[in-house]
Amino acid sequence: MTRIVVLTGAGISAESGVPTFRGADGLWEGHLIEDVATPEAYERDPDTVLAFYDARRRALRTVVPNAAHLALARLEGAIGGDLLVVTQNVDDLHERAGSRNLVHMHGELRRALCLACGSRPAWDEDLIDRPACPDCGERMLRPDVVWFGEMPYELGRIENAVVAADVFVSIGTSGAVYPAAGYVALASAFGVRTVELNLEPSDAAVPFDDARAGRASELVPAWVDEVLSARRAGAERR
Known part of the structure; x- marks a missing residue:
């Protein structure tokens, strides 16, 4: 064995x-890392962060x-x-x-993380419109992606x-x-x-x-x- x-x-x-994590210019798909991959970025500008991951999730449909x-x-x-x-x-x-x-x-692009109840439901749709968590009903879903500074x-x-x-x-x-x-x-x-x-x-x-x-x-x-x-x-x- x-x-x-x-x-x-x-x-x-x-x-x-699938684009690699960071390009030669230090950007992640055209974004500064600190603008899309930290909890602070999400608190500061959640729409930008959610739109970024929504686009990445949709892009998965084009690759094999x-x-x-x-x-x-x-x-x-x-x-x-x-x-x-x-x-x-x-x-x-x-x-x-x-x-x-x-x-x-x-973490996984095709999962969401509920900040209210902690569940990690399978997820294929956009998050920017603040859909309800299927487990608790709260509208506090974020991408289930581990950002810098998280475990x-x-x-x-x-x-x-x-x-x-x-x-x-x-x-x-x-x-x-x-x-x-x-x-x-x-x-x-x-x-x-x-x-x-x-x-x-x-x-x-x-x-x-x-x-x-x-x-x-x-x-x-x-x-x-x-x-x-x-x-x-x-x-x-x-």
């Missing part, structure tokens, strides 16, 4: 046409999973619960590819999975945003083999055991093939 934790970032979805998402779903189909995918992405491309053992540590979801589960894994794989992430950026160091400290599949080497403070540069749509299927081939070979030896 080989337990694998995969961390995915913006790079895995970029090939599907790529070969990297599909390969991870194929791996889960083969090894089941021995694979956990942790994504920093708020899109739903992993789900649409077929992944089910999945943690969205930064990511399920950190305890993620950390426990990383230290108990045999292999930790980072795909399409810069290695610059914490706490996710610290997982390679955590994995290394517990003797977990670490692999990076990225367009270019990340800024991770601790080197990966195996670092491969290239497109996620090419690297991830090839790596999955290697894992499944080794698994079959091991089964035959037994």
Whole structure:
């Protein structure tokens, strides 16, 4: 049995046409980060923030999973619960590819968060018109997206999975945003083999055991093939 934790970032979805988190000009899809991705921004100008995420949610309808998402779903189909995918992405491309053992540590565009009752209902419509929460009826829904200064979801589960894994794989992430950026160091400290599949080497403070540069749509299927081939070979030896 080989337990694998995969961390995915913006790079895995970029090939599907989902804009990466931050451009070379420091802007997030033309906006300053502090204007659309902080609780203070929401308090200061909720309409701008809601319109920004409404547009991003609608844009999801125009993109589809790529070969990297599909390969991870194929791996889960083969090894089941021995694979956990942790994504920093708020899109739903992993789900649409077929992944089910999945943690969205930064929330999901296709969910809302009710500030009145704390529920996180599935949500596909715009929020700017202040619709009512389906659970409590209050009109206090915001995007269920973790903003700067907020705590990511399920950190305890993620950390426990990383230290108990045999292999930790980072795909399409810069290695610059914490706490996710610290997982390679955590994995290394517990003797977990670490692999990076990225367009270019990340800024991770601790080197990966195996670092491969290239497109996620090419690297991830090839790596999955290697894992499944080794698994079959091991089964035959037994």
